[in-house]
Amino acid sequence: MKNIILIDRDQPAYKGNLHLHTTWSDGRLPAADVVEAFKAKGYHFISISDHDVYARTDEFDTADFITLPGTERGELNPVPDKNPGYHFGVLDDPTVEPELPRYGHLEQFPTPVPWVGEASPQLLIDELRAHGNLVVFNHPEWHLTRFDDMVKYDGFFAVEIYNHSTEWSAASSYGAAYWDHALQNGKRVFGIASDDSHTHEPDWKIPEYGGGWVRVQAEALTQTGLIRSLKAGRFYSSSGPEVRDLRVEDGELKIACSPCKFIMFKAFPQRGPFIGNFASGKPLTEASMVIEPDMTYIRVECVDFEGNVAWTNPVFVADLLD
Ligand SMILES: [Zn+2]
Numbered sequence: 525m526k527n528i529i530l531i532d533r534d535q536p537a538y539k540g541n542l543h544l545h546t547t548w549s550d551g552r553l554p555a556a557d558v559v560e561a562f563k564a565k566g567y568h569f570i571s572i573s574d575h576d577v578y579a580r581t582d583e584f585d586t587a588d589f590i591t592l593p594g595t596e597r598g599e600l601n602p603v604p605d606k607n608p609g610y611h612f613g614v615l616d617d618p619t620v621e622p623e624l625p626r627y628g629h630l631e632q633f634p635t636p637v638p639w640v641g642e643a644s645p646q647l648l649i650d651e652l653r654a655h656g657n658l659v660v661f662n663h664p665e666w667h668l669t670r671f672d673d674m675v676k677y678d679g680f681f682a683v684e685i686y687n688h689s690t691e692w693s694a695a696s697s698y699g700a701a702y703w704d705h706a707l708q709n710g711k712r713v714f715g716i717a718s719d720d721s722h723t724h725e726p727d728w729k730i731p732e733y734g735g736g737w738v739r740v741q742a743e744a745l746t747q748t749g750l751i752r753s754l755k756a757g758r759f760y761s762s763s764g765p766e767v768r769d770l771r772v773e774d775g776e777l778k779i780a781c782s783p784c785k786f787i788m789f790k791a792f793p794q795r796g797p798f799i800g801n802f803a804s805g806k807p808l809t810e811a812s813m814v815i816e817p818d819m820t821y822i823r824v825e826c827v828d829f830e831g832n833v834a835w836t837n838p839v840f841v842a843d844l845l846d
């Protein structure tokens with residue numbers, strides 16, 4: 525079995541939020557203020573993902589903070605006015621040569637997107653990709669999307685598995701079951717935690733932003749560096765804990781994390797092991813498991829004492845076999 529390093533304790537990891545809103549759609553603060561709000565929280569990058577308007581904002585980029593061009597496309601709804609419809613996170617991918625022109629700054633998209641039957645979400649995903657974008661299946665739990673959609677539709681590179689705004693406002697934020705459904709049906713997709721923040725009010729006792737993020741290991745803090753790593757799964761998602769190291773070594777998957785109450789190896793189809801601190805009561809900061817050749821994927825969740833979670837991306841066991 526091959527040895528690989530998924531998260532390297534000796535390499536830099538950049539913190540970012542891939543989903544938020546400004547006054548370009550229904551957010552409360554202008555983009556420049558939102559940039560300052562995230563800088564003040566120690567973030568290295570954000571994507572300004574306003575509803576149905578593209579943001580391409582090099583002017584905010586500095587040596588230690590960048591913005592990734594993108595948008596959130598939506599208003600694609602089989603039942604008008606009865607549910608919020610499909611929303612897709614959209615990130616400009618500079619590593620591909622698109623068939624159609626890239627979207628420009630403040631380019632507006634017509635809404636609603638007409639529903640033309642079950643193929644409608646696929647048509648929208650394909651259109652976004654043709655213009656040189658990565659696509660994220662946003663907040664499936666909040667939308668109450670059908671599990672089957674994870675299998676039926678293709679071309680999204682990630683599922684939004686934690687959306688802080690819908691946890692903060694409606695306790696409906698965890699999409700990891702959708703992610704597992706995709707993975708169990710052979711999809712190679714990653715999990716993304718984000719804020720989906722709209723107000724960015726710094727004084728609220730229960731913050732509406734800074735609650736869900738990704739940590740990306742990249743060679744440099746550039747758009748190309750971050751997107752290349754996102755596409756390769758060289759990142760983890762979190763609402764609190766840190767993943768400090770994740771590697772396959774001598775047939776074992778080994779993780780190191782900030783102090784946690786649980787470290788759970790979600791190995792499919794074997795399910796575990798799930799490790800808790802019941803006996804010692806002490807924080808867990810590392811764990812390992814033996815990888816079996818008949819496992820298809822293994823992902824790890826670390827849960828801290830407040831119930832916050834760090835989610836690693838999956839290790840695909842077939843990739844490890846010689
Ligand atoms: Zn949305």
Ligand SMILES: [Zn+2]
Pocket residue numbers: 543544545596720
């Ligand atoms: Zn949103």
